[in-house]
Amino acid sequence: xxxxxxxxxxxxxxxxxxxxxxxxxxxxxxxxxxxxxxxxxxxxxxxxxxxxxxxxxxxxxxxxxxxxxxxxxxxxxxxxxxxxxxxxxxxxxxxxxxxxxxxxxxxxxxxxxxxxxxxx
Amino acid sequence: xxxxxxxxxxxxxxxxxxxxxxxxxxxxxxxxxxxxxxxxxxxxxxxxxxxxxxxxxxxxxxxxxxxxxxxxxxxxxxxxxxxxxxxxxxxxxxxxxxxxxxxxxxxx
Numbered sequence: 001x002x003x004x005x006x007x008x009x010x011x012x013x014x015x016x017x018x019x020x021x022x023x024x025x026x027x028x029x030x031x032x033x034x035x036x037x038x039x040x041x042x043x044x045x046x047x048x049x050x051x052x053x054x055x056x057x058x059x060x061x062x063x064x065x066x067x068x069x070x071x072x073x074x075x076x077x078x079x080x081x082x083x084x085x086x087x088x089x090x091x092x093x094x095x096x097x098x099x100x101x102x103x104x105x106x107x108x109x110x111x112x113x114x115x116x117x118x119x120x
Numbered sequence: 121x122x123x124x125x126x127x128x129x130x131x132x133x134x135x136x137x138x139x140x141x142x143x144x145x146x147x148x149x150x151x152x153x154x155x156x157x158x159x160x161x162x163x164x165x166x167x168x169x170x171x172x173x174x175x176x177x178x179x180x181x182x183x184x185x186x187x188x189x190x191x192x193x194x195x196x197x198x199x200x201x202x203x204x205x206x207x208x209x210x211x212x213x214x215x216x217x218x219x220x221x222x223x224x225x226x227x228x
Contacts, residue, residue, distance in 0.1 A: 059215030107154035107169035
């Protein structure tokens with residue numbers, strides 16, 4: 001069974017940094033693309049960033065480009081999101097999600113429970 | 121950036137009736153679209169992928185259709201547990217993906 005567990009959220013002041021982690025298990029980690037999706041309280045889903053199995057393809061939403069950095073450590077089955085220059089509108093639950101299929105161009109089959117980031 | 125626009129924002133439907141939710145892409149995305157259901161306090165659940173394929177364990181009353189820029193999620197006979205928020209998601213633009221803003225399906 002796939003498990004994705006996010007950590008690293010918390011209360012942070014505007015302009016500061018935070019690093020989120022997602023620990024994965026239950027699947028062959030280095031075969032699948034992974035993603036970060038966020039959801040402000042009471043709002044809709046917003047795709048944040050994606051990374052391919054080998055980190056060769058990376059994408060960012062315009063709202064975070066230049067401030068956030070996605071990375072992964074396949075040896076440790078872990079996904080990361082380095083968030084810099086945080087703003088109040090970055091306040092949200094941050095979910096990591098796993099592709100259903102290999103190679104990208106895939107729906108998100110599994111989601112973590114999320115970690116809450118509050119920028120204030 | 122591919123923009124996904126869902127309509128309506130809120131849909132009021134009676135139990136047992138049919139619900140039709142729409143999603144429009146700002147450019148052609150073939151059939152690279154998925155639909156998710158999210159209930160309060162829960163994470164999104166994959167319902168439909170490749171525009172029309174039901175995910176594992178999803179009841180047959182959920183169906184998806186469309187290609188190119190116009191997509192539809194239909195729930196044929198609404199059950200009480202179906203009232204939730206629904207999102208479309210395009211993954212054609214990988215590694216730059218996007219979600220619609222959601223449609224809240226509420227009891228009439």
